[in-house]
Amino acid sequence: MKYRQFGNTGYKISEVSLGTWQLGGKWGLPFSEKDAMATLAEAYDQGVNFFDTADGYQGGASERTVGQFLKRHSDIHYTTKIGRKEAPLTADHFSPKSIDRYVDESLKNLGVDALDTVLLHCPPTQVLYQPETFFELDRLKKAGKIRHYGVSVEKVEEAIKAMDYDISAIEIIFNMFRLRPANLFFDLAKQHNIGILARVPLASGLLSGKYTAETTFAPTDHRTNNRHGQHFDQGETFSGVDFLTGVKAADELKTRLKTDNLAALALRYILMYDAVSAVIPGASNPNQIERNTTAADLPALSNQQMAIVRDVYDQYIKNPVEYRW
């Protein structure tokens, strides 16, 4: 494993880290604490020292399990995200009063005195124009309840706007099927010393290259029930790529890049950008974690490989994804 500076936090985090949205439960299926602990342990054994969680994941069980894991491993860092555990989502979830409540609840869930890094969990855009939200985060930082804060965003423009504030991190979708963040935002983030977490790095699994036109997912899985953005932003599911188009594009990547581990290559592609602190793939079993962490040891992609990625993106993905997010 290799480690990178996480913005101005002072933390060095594993290039390949772990997203815990599906930890121990897999989207709507019953939560298993045993599976969740085993997943975190497998990642830790592979050198992962950073977990991305949220107050709403698995009804709080993701945060609680990460909290338990922290008690045994003091070298772990994490982000937790607040503001989306109650539906329907409104800007009021990001008011100073709500933030105070959510932070207190996450402190309790994680069993800590101060939260490592707190991210606003994809707030409505208008929240970024509500300075009182960020002043409250400043106050909580001074009060010692949080150490660092940032924002998880849907769109590049939101990431740029968020840099008006004293943030340490931005979480954003960036992968072989979502190239736009690199255009303008990455350089700015570097100038401001802001850490970037690349989420949904495998386009919800499409970039593993294992799905076919016949693949189906459980009814409770967002890859079934959020394909058209029915529950949250469409860009989160398959990175906003139409499923069948994504299958074709992934097949072409596999063939032209001549790889039998497209997932690892897709993660290594993201790590070609030194503005990125870490990729945070989710994993539905330990074997996936093992395969994903090999990305840190892969050689840099050649200019020819980089050109193939761009070519496939231009041919299949750019229109409409580039214009929406």
Ligand SMILES: NC(=O)c1ccc[n+]([C@@H]2O[C@H](COP(=O)([O-])OP(=O)(O)OC[C@H]3O[C@@H](n4cnc5c(N)ncnc54)[C@H](OP(=O)(O)O)[C@@H]3O)[C@@H](O)[C@H]2O)c1
């Ligand atoms: N709003 C937000 O801030 C937000 C939104 C979304 C995600 N996130 C964060 O980003 C993390 C990652 O996102 P994600 O899990 O949605 O998407 P992802 O990392 O792009 O894809 C994860 C899926 O890819 C498949 N996979 C992973 N490794 C594989 C491998 N080596 N070989 C084959 N298949 C593999 C698994 O699918 P199968 O189930 O088919 O095996 C897994 O469920 C989340 O856990 C969460 O921490 C944040």
